[in-house]
Amino acid sequence: MRRVLLLGLTAFCLCVFVAADTKSDRQEERPFPEKDGVLQLKKGNFKRALRKYDQLLVHFYTPLSGEGHRVSAAFEGAAAELKGSKVKLAAVDVSKEKDLAKELNVTGHPVIRLYLSGDKHNPAPCPVPQSSASILTWLKRREGSAADLVTDLSQSEASEELTVVGVFKELNHEYVQVFYAAAVELPDVRFAVTQDDEVIGKYGLTHDAVLLLKESKLIQAYKMMPETSKEELIVFITVYQMDPVTEYTGQTASQILSSPVLNHALLFVNKSSEDFDEIFSAFSSTAETFRMKILFVLVNVAEHRNGRLMEYFRVQDFEAPLIRLVNLTNHVTYHLPSDTLNTEHIEKFCQDYLEGKAKPKMQSEPIPEGWDQKPVKELVGMNLEKVAFNPDRTVFVLFYLPYSKESRALFPLWEELAEAFEEREDVVIARIDASANDINMSMQGAYPSLCLFPALYAERVVVYTGPRKLKPLIKFVEKEMEKAKKYRVKEDEDRRKYIEDMKAEELNV
Ligand SMILES: *[C@@H]1O[C@H](CO)[C@@H](O)[C@H](O)[C@H]1NC(C)=O
Ligand SMILES: *[C@@H]1O[C@H](CO)[C@@H](O)[C@H](O)[C@H]1NC(C)=O
């Protein structure tokens, strides 16, 4: 009896084993969901895809991102070209597959990786491709060597596209490997290698060099040294591939933000304004001086699509023209302290910044000691709103730029105004340095700006546009106080009613 039971048990176990085996076999064979030749992977089938495909190029994306869309299109194009090859393309939606992304250490997006021989730990990172051709070029260059780039230059030299030409006497130099490694990382750029004496003679080279050619013209040359690194070479190529000044647009944004140059100078300017040409010319000539160190970007404030960028830098269109520097490593910004944007001032600003001597622009300066002791109160970003929006005080604020003559010319007048109201507890005359403090309210008019905040619960600003003389200013304050008083009666009534209603509600409860 007992033996029979045991036998039965063994048979059962065997059955389970057999069943399990065929099940996993069937799983291995089950096709992966595909879209336009690209595998759609999830946590449940990612490992199986790794086992099956020796070379798996995976695009980790989030839907709705513009760059993600472009890469997806490039993947579909490349999938058609790579049909039957040993490389399989795949995509993972990281907005849905959070666990898988975490397990694979995928941060940011888009991320593109080539997984080799089923190893999930050491994928090769693939640069974000501009097109399907860049994917194919990248895969090809990964497997090749500098010798594959040896070309007859007569055709590519005349090309409108930039060509990066390595002029090397021997191909066995270590820096030729560095050159080739840069070519792998920049699949969207055309690379060539030549050992042609004619080319060496034509450009008067006495040393191995990397030339940037466009339409048969030499744009820039880089002397290859034993210590030249791949990173340096990539900076050189990506910088000279762009114009000295790049305008920020939907098309250039990703090129600007992915630049290896992490110091950016931004000129916020209205391109239709009269002084544009003059300012742009000063900005451009400075750009030439600081190439490879600082990337120069033009932002047209009259273009509404730049609204988000301007919001990020807290720049309002009436403040233009102005120049900001930003260190993209720590996101600290700096404001050019001058209202004359000429070459001399821009160059000094850039030089000071690089030497660590520029003063960062802050959300707010610290509140100065004794800020409310003098007739004119000194406000900073931190206490501006608290002081200005006071329902019991009329507050008149001068927003000034300390380096501007026009601003400074108003200081004595502001002192006089403060003295005129010195005995009045309900009037505050104040000023704030608009260059050192972020102004968190929407205002109109360029600096210097004279703004009155009436004694109301409502957060209201009245901009003074009359003559900048004592008498009209006093008259303006008094008139606005009269107006506010009437409005305040209404406000108080509304509040009283509101409070009564609340009490009635409470009683009802
Ligand atoms: C992710 O990172 C952790 C910590 O660095 C490491 O232990 C783990 O192996 C990584 N996972 C993969 C798939 O590489
Ligand atoms: C830009 O300048 C033009 C011409 O002076 C003007 O009409 C336009 O309103 C300005 N735009 C902004 C946003 O300042």
Ligand SMILES: *[C@@H]1O[C@H](CO)[C@@H](O)[C@H](O)[C@H]1NC(C)=O
């Ligand atoms: C930019 O920030 C990084 C990180 O804080 C710092 O090391 C670097 O010196 C800064 N660059 C400049 C030019 O200030």
Ligand SMILES: *[C@@H]1O[C@H](CO)[C@@H](O)[C@H](O)[C@H]1NC(C)=O
């Ligand atoms: C300005 O407003 C933003 C959000 O609206 C806030 O995070 C920031 O602290 C404010 N800055 C100052 C100086 O009050």
